[in-house]
Amino acid sequence: MLPPILANLRIPVIGSPMFIVSGPELVIAQCKAGIVGSFPALNAREKDGEPPLLEAWLTRISEELDRHNQANPDRPAAPFAVNQIVHRSNARLERDIEICHRHKVPIWITSLGARPEVNAAAHDCGGIVLHDIINNVFAKKAIDKGADGLIAVAAGAGGHAGPQSPFALIQEIRDWFDGPLLLSGAISTGRAVLAAQVMGADLAYIGSPFIATNEANAQPEYKRMIVESGAMDIVTSSLFTGVSGNYLAPSIRNAGLDPDNLEKADPSSMDFHGAKPKAWSQIWGCGQGIGAVHEIAPAQALIDRLADEYAQAKQAVAAL
Numbered sequence: 001m002l003p004p005i006l007a008n009l010r011i012p013v014i015g016s017p018m019f020i021v022s023g024p025e026l027v028i029a030q031c032k033a034g035i036v037g038s039f040p041a042l043n044a045r046e047k048d049g050e051p052p053l054l055e056a057w058l059t060r061i062s063e064e065l066d067r068h069n070q071a072n073p074d075r076p077a078a079p080f081a082v083n084q085i086v087h088r089s090n091a092r093l094e095r096d097i098e099i100c101h102r103h104k105v106p107i108w109i110t111s112l113g114a115r116p117e118v119n120a121a122a123h124d125c126g127g128i129v130l131h132d133i134i135n136n137v138f139a140k141k142a143i144d145k146g147a148d149g150l151i152a153v154a155a156g157a158g159g160h161a162g163p164q165s166p167f168a169l170i171q172e173i174r175d176w177f178d179g180p181l182l183l184s185g186a187i188s189t190g191r192a193v194l195a196a197q198v199m200g201a202d203l204a205y206i207g208s209p210f211i212a213t214n215e216a217n218a219q220p221e222y223k224r225m226i227v228e229s230g231a232m233d234i235v236t237s238s239l240f241t242g243v244s245g246n247y248l249a250p251s252i253r254n255a256g257l258d259p260d261n262l263e264k265a266d267p268s269s270m271d272f273h274g275a276k277p278k279a280w281s282q283i284w285g286c287g288q289g290i291g292a293v294h295e296i297a298p299a300q301a302l303i304d305r306l307a308d309e310y311a312q313a314k315q316a317v318a319a320l
């Protein structure tokens, strides 16, 4: 059974958090269009001496969604989620947890480390925790430490993808876990959302297609590159953050490197969003599913397309 907060979405989709790319504009548009919108807490970066920007973003998102709900009681907004990078390179974690707890963030997405105290803070304010993992061992650890649900990040996902086939990953997790399970990686059509459910997931977790939306905080060239590229243009490399991730080959070429001959990184230099911002601002993260993205459009238009395709796919499958 899905927790009520995930059970009544227009379509079973979470717009995944993306470093630099996801901010309040995108999250608000996603939630108003009926899917969960999310952003990494680390995207809210104030200048030295200024009050925490995360505080202002959470206030803005809650107020705008409240206003939407009052004006549209027949189609209320979906809830939003905040992503916490639970890794030693995140010096802000404690502060950000306190802010999210105070703002009663309804859905917490944790990445790169499962910590009971983060889960406890989320539960204490009435929230649920979804933890992202790339294999079954990490999945078990996350549930042992108190996460409520899992995000299975399979091969082909944007950002720090896993190496495993979605079929293998979902099958191993569903063998022992009947709680909320999301599938991440190269899902870009309504048909693929339904396929994730058929495979055993409850919801799809979609990132890269949202880079090519008006509300995404991405350079116009990045958005155009998403529209113009396909799976063949995605390169897997550990060079940029110390951990394997998927990137757009043309952006690697534009930075003066050869995407076909990249060195391997030293994992001890792992520092996700701190020392090497160029990994995300010049070398552009992206998953393999973008062949389905043909235009830069408002997030609402992308979600409407997914919803139409999802309904058609259900009919087609029922007729089989």
Ligand SMILES: Cc1cc2nc3c(=O)[nH]c(=O)nc-3n(C[C@H](O)[C@H](O)[C@H](O)COP(=O)(O)O)c2cc1C
Pocket: 016, 017, 018, 019, 021, 040, 083, 110, 111, 132, 153, 156, 157, 158, 159, 160, 184, 185, 186, 187, 205, 206, 207, 208, 209, 284, 285, 286, 287, 288, 289
């Ligand atoms: C540019 C980019 C940045 C990302 N940054 C984060 C992040 O900060 N935290 C996180 O948990 N996942 C991050 N991800 C991974 C996504 O949340 C998600 O797993 C992935 O985008 C899903 O695969 P897809 O892009 O093929 O849809 C990022 C992905 C991309 C493409």
